[in-house]
Amino acid sequence: MPQANIVRVVNVHKYFRRGSERIDVLNGLSLEVAQADFLALMGPSGSGKTTLLNLIAGLDRPSEGQVIVGTDVISSMSETQLATWRTRNIGFIFQFYHLIPVLTAFENVELPLLLLPLNAAQRRQQVQTALQLVGLSDRMSHRPGQLSGGQQQRVGIARAIVTDPTLIVADEPTGDLDAKSAGEILDLLVELGTTLRKTIVMVTHDPRAAQRAHRVQHLDKGLLVDKPAMAYEHA
Amino acid sequence: MKYLTLILKNIRRNPLRTLLTAMGTMMLVCVVTLIWSVLSFLDRQTSEKSQNLKLIVTERWQLPSQMPLSYADILSKGAPREPNDLTIADRDSMTWQFFGGSTEEDPRNRSPDSILFAFALEPPKLATMMDELDELGGSVAAEFQRVVDKLAANRQGLVVGQSRLDLLKQKVGGRLTLFSLNYPGIKLDLEIVGTFPPGRYDLSAAIHRDYLSSAMDQYERETGRRHPMIDRTLNLVWLRVKDRQEMAQVAQQIESSPQFRNPQVKVETASSGIAAFLEAYRTLIWGMRWLLMPAIITVLAVIIANAISISVRERRTELAVLKVLGFRPNQLLCLVVMEALAIGVSAGLSSALATYLLINLGFGGVTFPIAFFSKFFIPWEAVVLGTIVGAGTALAGSVVPAWSARSVKVSEVFAKVA
Numbered sequence: 318m319p320q321a322n323i324v325r326v327v328n329v330h331k332y333f334r335r336g337s338e339r340i341d342v343l344n345g346l347s348l349e350v351a352q353a354d355f356l357a358l359m360g361p362s363g364s365g366k367t368t369l370l371n372l373i374a375g376l377d378r379p380s381e382g383q384v385i386v387g388t389d390v391i392s393s394m395s396e397t398q399l400a401t402w403r404t405r406n407i408g409f410i411f412q413f414y415h416l417i418p419v420l421t422a423f424e425n426v427e428l429p430l431l432l433l434p435l436n437a438a439q440r441r442q443q444v445q446t447a448l449q450l451v452g453l454s455d456r457m458s459h460r461p462g463q464l465s466g467g468q469q470q471r472v473g474i475a476r477a478i479v480t481d482p483t484l485i486v487a488d489e490p491t492g493d494l495d496a497k498s499a500g501e502i503l504d505l506l507v508e509l510g511t512t513l514r515k516t517i518v519m520v521t522h523d524p525r526a527a528q529r530a531h532r533v534q535h536l537d538k539g540l541l542v543d544k545p546a547m548a549y550e551h552a
Numbered sequence: 553m554k555y556l557t558l559i560l561k562n563i564r565r566n567p568l569r570t571l572l573t574a575m576g577t578m579m580l581v582c583v584v585t586l587i588w589s590v591l592s593f594l595d596r597q598t599s600e601k602s603q604n605l606k607l608i609v610t611e612r613w614q615l616p617s618q619m620p621l622s623y624a625d626i627l628s629k630g631a632p633r634e635p636n637d638l639t640i641a642d643r644d645s646m647t648w649q650f651f652g653g654s655t656e657e658d659p660r661n662r663s664p665d666s667i668l669f670a671f672a673l674e675p676p677k678l679a680t681m682m683d684e685l686d687e688l689g690g691s692v693a694a695e696f697q698r699v700v701d702k703l704a705a706n707r708q709g710l711v712v713g714q715s716r717l718d719l720l721k722q723k724v725g726g727r728l729t730l731f732s733l734n735y736p737g738i739k740l741d742l743e744i745v746g747t748f749p750p751g752r753y754d755l756s757a758a759i760h761r762d763y764l765s766s767a768m769d770q771y772e773r774e775t776g777r778r779h780p781m782i783d784r785t786l787n788l789v790w791l792r793v794k795d796r797q798e799m800a801q802v803a804q805q806i807e808s809s810p811q812f813r814n815p816q817v818k819v820e821t822a823s824s825g826i827a828a829f830l831e832a833y834r835t836l837i838w839g840m841r842w843l844l845m846p847a848i849i850t851v852l853a854v855i856i857a858n859a860i861s862i863s864v865r866e867r868r869t870e871l872a873v874l875k876v877l878g879f880r881p882n883q884l885l886c887l888v889v890m891e892a893l894a895i896g897v898s899a900g901l902s903s904a905l906a907t908y909l910l911i912n913l914g915f916g917g918v919t920f921p922i923a924f925f926s927k928f929f930i931p932w933e934a935v936v937l938g939t940i941v942g943a944g945t946a947l948a949g950s951v952v953p954a955w956s957a958r959s960v961k962v963s964e965v966f967a968k969v970a
Binding site: 401403411 | 878883
């Protein structure tokens with residue numbers, strides 16, 4: 318059954334300036350992602366994967382072109398509007414987890430909920446549900462330093478899904494994990510897509526991770542390409 | 553309240569740095585509190601009242617003022633000459649003669665601890681005219697009244713502050729002989745009849761006016777010549793009037809009186825008299841108010857700014873993560889400012905409170921001799937001031953680091969991390 322597009326990237330350019338030099342990262346790239354799709358973005362270092370992910374997640378704005386998520390044209394939002402929008406619409410999974418070390422797993426997952434109009438009981442309910450989904454109900458009061466890499470990434474995933482976002486973006490979610498933990502995390506992401514019908518956009522260098530996605534798109538020199546020119550080296 | 557846990561946990565993240573910042577803040581708030589207490593006391597003493605004014609009558613052209621004792625009675629009444637003139641009631645006047653003496657007869661053996669300066673006055677006036685002693689209440693007032701009565705009954709009595717008594721290594725009931733420093737050839741045999749209530753007069757002393765006079769008479773009998781200080785023994789006369797109108801009238805009565813031609817006298821309010829006396833300390837007070845205090849407050853703000861800056865620099869990635877999660881730039885700014893405020897307010901409050909309790913109850917005041925004030929106490933307002941100084945400097949010190957936290961660029965931070 319055809320699905321509505323949840324992400325539309327339309328002719329997007331992104332360039333940075335270093336002194337008088339202009340560095341083009343994305344060159345008129347267009348992309349669509351359907352609801353409940355699990356898209357893997359691959360490409361060599363410097364191909365613009367993370368920049369594209371940042372644009373889709375509303376962490377950066379394009380130099381030209383439009384980025385539309387759901388019905389929101391996020392490319393024309395201010396920084397403050399984007400922040401508010403991210404709270405409700407984006408779940409971000411980092412390569413290095415980036416949990417707050419002084420907070421427990423529960424408190425880390427609760428962080429995005431502090432920005433929503435929820436009372437303590439509602440927050441507790443949602444955090445418990447999220448931690449249960451990632452299989453860490455028994456680690457709620459542990460600090461990140463007391464958890465393994467795989468467990469920390471699970472907490473990161475729980476933090477990403479706790480607000481029930483429209484879109485989950487993951488920047489090399491298995492890049493810092495051993496093969497076994499990486500497999501478990503990918504299982505979890507696939508399950509989120511299947512059971513919760515979450516739309517996931519994942520950047521990865523790992524072909525095995527990319528294979529778990531519904532489809533794979535390759536980037537090279539700021540554009541989508543059909544086939545990779547060569548095998549990517551792990552960054 | 554939702555962010556309180558995050559703020560507190562961030563503060564506890566590096567306990568040593570938080571502790572050192574708090575200790576630095578506490579030390580400087582303590583110094584600010586002490587300086588402010590001295591300055592505010594002096595300000596209160598030199599600010600003009602509109603009612604219940606105390607006037608000082610002194611020699612017009614000479615400092616220190618030295619008038620003949622014959623002026624005392626007339627000045628104490630306000631020098632009324634006409635039936636409609638205002639007469640000051642006996643309870644509203646007081647004469648002061650300054651007597652300095654040492655327990656050591658041989659000048660070579662004298663040390664600051666052996667020296668005593670006393671007000672020679674009419675004993676009852678101690679409880680009715682002396683600043684602060686005239687406002688005592690309850691059991692302290694009753695106890696002091698008993699001391700005053702003893703002095704009134706014993707012409708050779710001595711009332712002395714507890715700190716001075718300790719320096720003299722004496723106790724109430726003890727006896728001592730004072731060899732005068734400013735009344736050549738006079739020595740007084742005194743019996744310690746009591747102490748001043750703890751506070752302003754801890755280093756002061758008071759003796760019976762009549763005993764000084766009789767000692768000078770004795771000098772004349774023994775040497776066959778008048779004592780050289782006999783016509784210069786009256787230093788100050790204090791008068792209390794109801795309001796400014798009475799003050800103007802009494803001043804006019806005294807200053808126009810032909811009885812005070814040689815030497816001439818002047819009348820001024822106690823506050824302006826004290827202000828004139830403090831003129832010698834003007835540079836010191838100015839420096840304390842406008843150099844030392846601002847310098848301390850600036851140092852305090854820099855210390856806090858430094859600590860918070862380090863903390864923000866260390867947490868750039870975390871701040872970027874919070875931005876990714878949806879924290880708005882101003883929320884991050886508030887988070888950093890609130891952390892600084894939490895440290896500043898708690899350190900400022902605890903420092904000022906500890907200073908208040910330690911100085912007032914532990915040390916019995918801070919010794920800072922200036923003019924004729926020897927000790928200062930910390931007013932309760934200083935606790936509020938200390939808290940405000942802690943909060944204000946924390947706020948000032950956190951502005952730059954908080955702005956830097958607000959401006960964290962997520963893409964730049966994660967580009968560096970990757």
